[in-house]
Amino acid sequence: MKWTSIIKISIDVAMYLLFLLLMGQYLLRDAPHEWLGVTAGILFILHNIFNYKWYTAIFKGRYNAIRIAQTAxxxxxLLTVFGCMLSGIFSSQYIFSVGNGGTIELGRFLHLVTTAWAFILMSVHLGLHWTNFIGIAQKITINPKTQIFFRWFFRLIVIFLCIYxxxxxxxxxxxxxxxxLIDYQKEYxxxxxxxxxxxxxxxxxxxxxxxTYYIKKFALYKKQSHRKKTD
Structure with missing residues (x-):
């Protein structure tokens, strides 16, 4: 694996973990929450720098339903994370402290909404690219029976995770x-x-x-089935 790929994966993993930590704001408050937010913002910027080729190709090639969905x-x-960053600066009480009463209230309102949507969109984004992780796992050579066991074992885990x-x-x-639909200070x-x-x-x-992963997988299956019928 190339060093650039290792760095990109490390940034993505760290950014994901930091975002999960930031979701527990009522347990990790004040200055630590803000410093983690700043760190996550820096990692997000680095993530986009390392994936700059996506921006250069956005107006190139044909767009099918899957590519339209991924681009959207x-x-x-991108919009919601930048919303998290800006609203975090506006509502900051420790690191930046640039806002007044009205700006802080607006920042808190935007921060609550953009963080929630960024959490979902980040998870959807991960699902759209989950085949990359599966491809890495498939390169590991194991006994065919063991492979079948792990395949069904992980499927059961996924079912449990979805229900829960x-x-x-x-x-x-x-x-x-x-x-x-709530005030900034939600009851936890x-x-x-x-x-x-x-x-x-x-x-x-x-x-x-x-x-998201299984919707994309079903869409690709239907597309391949349609191609076979038309060939």
Whole structure:
């Protein structure tokens, strides 16, 4: 594996983990939350620098349904993450402290909504590119029977994660953050530890990642079936 690929993967993993940590704001507050946000923002900028070729090719080639969907998700994710960064600066109380009362309130409003949408879009983006990770795993040589076992084992895990992810989405009333149906200071279950809240965020993210992956896989299957019929 090339060193550039290793760096890109390391940046993506670190950025994903930081975003999950930032989702637990009520447990990791104030200055630590802001410093983690700044770090995640820097990693996001580096991610885009390393993937600059995507921008140079955006107006090239033909667009099918899958490419349209991927482009839309990427642009919306770019917009929401920049929204997170700007609103975080406006509502900052420790690192930047540039806003007044009205600016801080606006920043908090935008930060709640853009963070929630960025969380979902990030998970969808991961699902659209999950085949890359599967391709790496498939290069590992193992016994065919063992391979079948692990394949079904992971499928069962995915089913569990999706079911539990739906439960968490409802239990945490996540739609309230998506559409700002609550005040900035949302009530959280104070009995949950940081580790539990972090794992729940991973599971909820896995729901959107898995659903996106299988929708894309089904779309590619239908496309291949259509080609076979027309050949």
């Amino acid at each position: 998700v990427n642009l919306l994710l 992810g739906v439960y968490l989405f409802i239990d945490r009333r996540f739609w309230e953050e998506l559409f700002h 279950d104070e009995s949950k530890t940081f580790l539990i809240y972090l794992m729940e965020s991973v599971i909820m993210s896995s729901l959107f990642t898995a659903v």
